[in-house]
Amino acid sequence: MMRTNWSGHVAFAAERCENPRSEDELRRLVASTPRLHAVGTGHSFNDVADTDGVQVSLAEMPQRVEVDGEARIARISAGMRFGQAARQLNDGGWAVANLASLGHIGVAGTVATGTHGSGDRNATLSALVRGLRTLRADGSIEDVRDADLAGEVVGLGALGIVTEVDLVIEPAFEVGQYVFDGVSHEALLADFDVAFGSAYSVSVFTTWEPSLTGRAWLKRRLDTDGPWTATSFLDGTPALTNENPVPGADPANCTRQLGTPGPWHERLPHFRLDHTPSSGDELQTEYLVPRDQAVAGLRDLEALAPRIRELLLVCEIRTMAADDLWLSGASGRATVGLHFTWQRRPEVLDLLPALDEVLAPRGGRPHWGKLFSASAESVRQRYPRFDDFAALVGSKDPTGRFRNRMLDWLLS
Numbered sequence: 001m002m003r004t005n006w007s008g009h010v011a012f013a014a015e016r017c018e019n020p021r022s023e024d025e026l027r028r029l030v031a032s033t034p035r036l037h038a039v040g041t042g043h044s045f046n047d048v049a050d051t052d053g054v055q056v057s058l059a060e061m062p063q064r065v066e067v068d069g070e071a072r073i074a075r076i077s078a079g080m081r082f083g084q085a086a087r088q089l090n091d092g093g094w095a096v097a098n099l100a101s102l103g104h105i106g107v108a109g110t111v112a113t114g115t116h117g118s119g120d121r122n123a124t125l126s127a128l129v130r131g132l133r134t135l136r137a138d139g140s141i142e143d144v145r146d147a148d149l150a151g152e153v154v155g156l157g158a159l160g161i162v163t164e165v166d167l168v169i170e171p172a173f174e175v176g177q178y179v180f181d182g183v184s185h186e187a188l189l190a191d192f193d194v195a196f197g198s199a200y201s202v203s204v205f206t207t208w209e210p211s212l213t214g215r216a217w218l219k220r221r222l223d224t225d226g227p228w229t230a231t232s233f234l235d236g237t238p239a240l241t242n243e244n245p246v247p248g249a250d251p252a253n254c255t256r257q258l259g260t261p262g263p264w265h266e267r268l269p270h271f272r273l274d275h276t277p278s279s280g281d282e283l284q285t286e287y288l289v290p291r292d293q294a295v296a297g298l299r300d301l302e303a304l305a306p307r308i309r310e311l312l313l314v315c316e317i318r319t320m321a322a323d324d325l326w327l328s329g330a331s332g333r334a335t336v337g338l339h340f341t342w343q344r345r346p347e348v349l350d351l352l353p354a355l356d357e358v359l360a361p362r363g364g365r366p367h368w369g370k371l372f373s374a375s376a377e378s379v380r381q382r383y384p385r386f387d388d389f390a391a392l393v394g395s396k397d398p399t400g401r402f403r404n405r406m407l408d409w410l411l412s
């Protein structure tokens with residue numbers, strides 16, 4: 001039974017975790033439990049997946065990936081890990097457009113928090129959703145499609161328990177991953193759009209050291225971008241061995257680099273599904289900032305650099321296209337993710353208000369699955385459709401069966 005989140009710093013308050021094995025069992029559980037909340041693989045860094053009632057995991061439900069090639073839709077069991085679903089899709093010759101840095105996370109948990117990868121042309125993974133099958137508080141099952149999805153997908157577990165997720169698919173493709181060391185902060189900020197436009201998916205990592213020099217990871221889609229043929233990237237030079245984005249961490253945990261072509265699901269994530277992702281002993285925070293404010297936001301952050309680097313393992317900068325999902329960090333605007341992987345130290349919590357003070361005026365929205373400090377009112381104001389979301393929650397769960405501490409904080 002899951003008693004803490006993945007990083008181990010959130011002790012779940014739930015009295016127990018139930019693992020139904022069928023939709024009928026799940027329906028009986030919902031009917032007989034006044035307060036419950038879905039948990040995926042517990043990779044969030046806050047208590048978004050917790051409850052003071054009963055947690056429900058779908059990990060023991062039948063795990064299926066059903067492809068409709070003509071409609072280009074895959075129906076995926078919500079409790080599957082994203083990386084396992086991706087592997088099965090690839091075995092059948094299919095792909096989804098993008099993946100997060102790791103495949104260990106659950107399909108429903110991924111889309112419920114607006115999880116994303118990188119790429120100017122790629123929206124969040126939540127934006128891949130074309131349908132959700134959801135068990136509501138009153139025991140009914142609703143299949144939500146297309147136009148009605150905008151309020152439902154990034155649902156934070158508030159609208160019910162999602163049992164199946166339909167994702168848009170495309171034919172499988174190959175990717176080559178190239179890493180460049182010594183990319184300077186100045187070169188990146190001077191040529192931000194060129195840098196992020198140079199591959200299908202680009203991540204820039206920095207530790208905010210005084211030289212502010214970083215590392216760029218380019219994931220080139222071989223059918224559209226072709227391989228990287230230049231000998232440098234901005235002012236960086238090619239890495240000669242495989243790397244881990246977290247300085248000092250084992251590159252064996254990472255997907256293959258050095259330009260070696262490979263299937264999309266083994267190159268788009270940074271971390272291998274069969275290894276520990278990232279450092280494993282960490283906390284995370286991320287702000288989703290409008291693209292046209294990102295360079296200014298990075299400049300503003302320079303004032304916090306000494307405090308940031310004292311607690312940081314690594315910072316990652318990624319881009320994503322706009323989507324129309326009400327609670328997505330990229331809702332209504334092309335977006336840049338400014339992500340911080342922290343050492344697991346309590347002082348991180350003291351830094352969070354300062355980070356919000358810098359990035360909120362730039363339109364930054366905190367990632368729902370990571371640590372942040374802001375007032376609920378201020379977070380609500382960052383989403384133009386927030387009131388519609390609150391009304392949707394009220395209509396789908398009038399007695400607050402799926403509410404938890406975070407939802408009470410956000411919605412009250």
Ligand SMILES: Cc1cc2nc3c(=O)[nH]c(=O)nc-3n(C[C@H](O)[C@H](O)[C@H](O)COP(=O)(O)OP(=O)(O)OC[C@H]3O[C@@H](n4cnc5c(N)ncnc54)[C@H](O)[C@@H]3O)c2cc1C
Pocket residue numbers: 006037038039040041042043044045048049058078079100101102105106107108109110112113114115116117155156157158160161162163277278367369370
């Ligand atoms: C090492 C590491 C790397 C990460 N990399 C990225 C990254 O590249 N990009 C990014 O954006 N994020 C990243 N994250 C954050 C992560 O993607 C999110 O926290 C995601 O929500 C985790 O999925 P999960 O299955 O663990 O969800 P959980 O943390 O278990 O739950 C998250 C939310 O999903 C809801 N939920 C889960 N299952 C269901 C269901 N069946 N029905 C309804 N609601 C449900 C829960 O109620 C909760 O509200 C990373 C996290 C870690 C630990």
